[in-house]
Amino acid sequence: MSSALPKEKQTAYQRWEMASFDAPPPPPLPSLQQQQESEKAEASARVKEQLASVLEQAHNEGFSSGQEEGRASGFAEGLEKGHAEGFAEGIKEGRELAAKEAQTLQDLAVGFRDEIAHANELVAKDLLDLALDIAKAMLKSALEVRPEIVLPVITEAVRYLPVVQQPALLLLNPEDASIIRQYLGEELSKAGWRISEDAHIERGGCRVDTASNQIDATSSVRWQRINSALGANNDWLAQ
Incomplete structure (x- = not known):
């Protein structure tokens, strides 16, 4: 087989030169302006x-x-x-x-x-x-x-009845009755009073009975009045 190139593929003649074995030249140095800008x-x-x-x-x-x-x-x-x-x-x-x-x-x-x-x-x-x-x-x-201290009690009880309506009865303890007869018997008799003895009445007190009035002046009742006035509750019979 022939190794010749066809005519249409052949190029113009170029001179062949041997390649140089020296080092490549250094690149060109940048200019002063380029260096300043850089x-x-x-x-x-x-x-x-x-x-x-x-x-x-x-x-x-x-x-x-x-x-x-x-x-x-x-x-x-x-x-x-x-x-x-x-x-x-x-x-x-x-x-x-x-x-x-x-x-x-x-x-x-x-x-x-x-x-x-x-x-x-x-x-x-x-x-x-x-x-x-x-x-x-x-x-x-x-x-x-001093049993005669009963006299003011009797006198006070009788004075409650300035006008005595008969019959007027004065009830006393037997021992007090004898004293009243001795000191006030005549005066009471003239005023229409009759003295009667009652052993249930304690000494120092009395009761008065008339046709229209009754007065309890016994010791226990008078004592109770004193207690009521004082706001107390002291029984006369309590020892």
Whole structure:
């Protein structure tokens, strides 16, 4: 087979030259203007980079500082608010406790006053009972020693009836009847009175019976009137 190239594929004649074995020439140096522009670009890039770094750092520091200030401010406000609320709550509780204590003291004072008043009433009643007991004992003893002290009692009972309506009866203890006859018998007889003895009537008292009136001046009844006037309840028959 022939290795010849077809005519249409053949090119014009080119001279063959042996390739050089020397090192390639260095690239051309940039001009002064290009070098200045390059340095300006690099400087501008560094400035932009530094500015961006500064801005980022400032932002981070501002954010961090804001957080710290926010925390500190919030803590201070919370502390102040908590202190104020705690102080107000303490004042409120103190006032409530003081009011409660004051009410307790007032209740104690009222109770103490009532107890004192009650004690005074009991003491007064006991003293009154003692006085009545002494008076009763003295009166009964006096009737035995001086039986004539019955005379004023009889005189007072008769004076209740200025106009005597017959029959007029004066009932007395037998021992008192003899004394009345001795001292007032004649006077009473002239006034239309009749003396009658009744052993059920205790010494020192009497009863008056007329056609229209009855007067009980026995010792027990008169004693009961004295007790009622004094607000006491001391029985004449009690020893």
